[in-house]
Amino acid sequence: SAAGWWAEGITSDAEFVGAIQHLIKIGTIQVDAPGEAQVEDPRMAELQEQLEACAQYAKAYQRLDCEDAVEQQITRLQYETEAVPYRVGPVIYYYPGAHLEMTDGGQPLLTIRMLAVNDGTDNITLSCTGPAICNYDVTDGSFAYKYASTDFTSGSITIKPDDAEEFEMVFGPNIGYGGTTFVYDPAKEYHFRINESFGSASILLDLE
Structure with missing residues (x-):
């Protein structure tokens, strides 16, 4: 041992x-x-x-x-x-909580990692081909923030029935391609938004 x-x-x-x-x-x-x-x-x-x-x-x-x-x-x-489950059509998204940190230069970095489970009978594809064309973003109610990095492969993740895939998105500096710079204001409320062809959801982020 x-x-x-x-x-x-x-x-x-x-x-x-x-x-x-x-x-x-x-x-x-x-x-x-x-x-x-x-x-x-x-x-x-x-x-x-x-x-x-x-x-x-x-x-x-x-x-x-x-x-x-x-x-x-x-x-x-x-x-x-x-984690907390959120059903969006045939997919259950499990949200364990977000992680917020500040870089030495003062840029807030928001990391969201989730598990998506296909509870349906057909293959499901999660789509995010770039910051400007992505079915996932973060909003403070007045502005939509695009990701700075993600582990989506080739812009999509395909999940077979009864299978699951974990994915991560980081919101921070503007990387171009229609991206944005994430700004954190503790006085505001932030939501992670899902807007797929099979359904949508808005998940309140616990950033305190």
């Missing part, structure tokens, strides 16, 4: 800490806040067993493929149990 190797001096302190952080991230180790008792979801325990079983594969690519598939299921379960 990682603890045994660390105790015997086989792994360094940094490697041991990294291993513990990874186990916490995937849910193998549960960290409770003071005074709180946490009950582990039996589905998570089952997925953790499946993840450990991936070690049986002798070939690295088979083991990595196995781990990747199970970790995707773990990510989906974490979103479904911890």
Whole structure:
């Protein structure tokens, strides 16, 4: 085990800490806040067993493929149990909260990461080909802000039935191509807007 190797001096302190952080991230180790008792979801325990079983594969690519598939299921379960769901047509968007930070130069950076689950029977495509042509933006009620970066591949993400895809959008400096510079005013209320062909939604962002 990682603890045994660390105790015997086989792994360094940094490697041991990294291993513990990874186990916490995937849910193998549960960290409770003071005074709180946490009950582990039996589905998570089952997925953790499946993840450990991936070690049986002798070939690295088979083991990595196995781990990747199970970790995707773990990510989906974490979103479904911890994030707020918003149904837009056949797609359920899980919103865990936004992250706002300031650069050294004073530029606010707003990061939104979500999981989209296709709850329908046909393939669904999320579209965002560029800042000026994107079905997702942020508004303060009077101005629409376009993204500064996103992980949409080739301007779209296709999701098969009962499948899920995680995506991220960052709003900040103007990158051109019809983009905008994100401005944060704590006195204003911000919404993340979805305007796809299959439906629309406006999600209130918790930026306090």
